[in-house]
Amino acid sequence: MDQSDQTQTFLRRKVNEVRMCCLAEFIVKYVLIIVNIVFALAGLAIIGLGTAVHVNLNDFYQIIDIRVLTISVIVLGCIVFVIAFCACCGAIRESKCMLGFYAACMAILAALKIYITVVIFSFLGHTMDTISKWLDTAFKNRDLDPVFNGLEMLFQCCGTNGTSSYVAAGRPIPVSCCPHPEAETPLQCDSTNAFGGCTDKLSDYFDTFGEAIGGVLVVVIIVECICVIFGLFMCCQIRGRRTV
Template identity: 25%
Template sequence: MGSCTTACAKYLVFFFNLLFALTGLILFTVGAVILARYYHYYNFVGETYWSAPLVLIVVGSVVFIIAFFGCCSAIKENSCMILTFSILLVLIFLTEIGVGISGYIKHSELPEILDHNFNKTFLSYNSDADSRQAWSLIQDEFKCCGISKPEDWREIYKNDTVPRSCCPPGTIPPDLPKNTTCTQEYAAKQGCKRQLNEFLDGYALILAGVGVSIAFVQLLGVCLACCLSRAFKENYEAV
């Protein structure tokens, strides 16, 4: 009976580790996609805010390795290896909780960070090519114009003109000359700061949901691993 229970527990933990490896792959993929797709907004958000995707990549890689270790420990029926696996799972779980708390604190500081960086890049628009490129990207991708409204560009451009990236494709009449500017008449009406803030709010909720779901899976893994370790130990003592 004991050997049957041990065998069932072993295969259950082995199956869990396959699931655990999948969660590591998901963490790695989500972190890599976010970093590759949206890192060019660091001019407005600041590099420290993008530490979360890097942490996801690192944690995802570590989780994948630990899952392999867990599979080996289940197959070998080694209670010490299972116990080590449980401790590693707890450490990963605590790390994710810490990252979640840190992310929540950083998220509460986001409006202040956006205010500072939007004004900074706006004031350096004429003198810094990196700022010009950042504004061109965000206005083109978010279909927005200026910090809060198109009129913000009056500080830099004359005659109610704005950067051409302010004007979504199809809004400019084809007979107008193709240059680096357009007029406020054809510009997007919403400001970019609000658009980016709303986007980052959504992105933070997705990360939080993924993180909490995976953390509960890992917590279940700790319980299963502890049960398996006890089963192996009892089976060994019985022999």
């Protein structure tokens, strides 16, 4: 093989390498865009779930005060959405600064969401005990009767463990323990038509929404780690192309 053949072989190899790099960069760029669109939707899902829990329980914070947790989840969802939107812009414009900033933010957010996920699943591990303590304290505080009755109407439950809670305390069973307490005609509420206990109802509620939020966060964390890798890859490719 003479010198010209060696040169042509070398050039062909380099051309193939450049083509492969360009193809990889093209794939990573558009995967990053698509993933962050999904990521932005996941952020909206987190906002929606956090808002749903916060709104439903906002009137009952004197009994169940988890406002810090729900507000944190909502704020986190907003941050995720904004950063994901910026990532799409950075990938489209091929901005090294934006992509580098994005990768750093994703790494920090992933760490924060890991912490929040651990807190959520730790809470879910003893939901029944925590809810039982909250409700027992509120049930014994007669000043919170209107709030507790509102909780019964919202979740369609009665007392802490059903009508037996009122019977044991020597208190009449309120109409909020039975269906349609807003009826104009007087309603007789007793154990035959009353709802079940609020402890079980609220435990199921928190388990459902907690698992949903936790599941979304786990998916988001995995996506974030992938996005960090892709963002750094794009930065390296852009920097390498500009130094050539």
